[in-house]
Amino acid sequence: MKIITVKYFAMFREHAGIGEEVLSLDAVTAQDVFEQTRLRHGSAEPISHCKVAINDAMAEWNSTVSDGDTVLLFPPVAGG
Numbered sequence: 001m002k003i004i005t006v007k008y009f010a011m012f013r014e015h016a017g018i019g020e021e022v023l024s025l026d027a028v029t030a031q032d033v034f035e036q037t038r039l040r041h042g043s044a045e046p047i048s049h050c051k052v053a054i055n056d057a058m059a060e061w062n063s064t065v066s067d068g069d070t071v072l073l074f075p076p077v078a079g080g
Helices: 011-016 030-041
Strands: 002-008 020-025 051-054 070-074
Touching (some): 002 011, 002 030, 011 030, 030 070
Parallel strands (some): 002 070
Antiparallel strands (some): 002 020, 051 070
16 A cells, blocks of 8 residues: 555546545556546546646656655646
């Protein structure tokens, strides 16, 4: 188990009902964090509707998460 801070933005914040939380997760990758928090908060958003950052750096879904990391979940940003 790892202690991970998860920060939610936009629709992910709405689903979670909070902006961030510290969780004890059995997660190896950013995708594991996404799936476990999605199930925790009953979100139906697919992973394709989300971008991820680890410790304020953009990351891929297969990026490894470590104990003490902060994972940010947010929708893709549209330019204009």
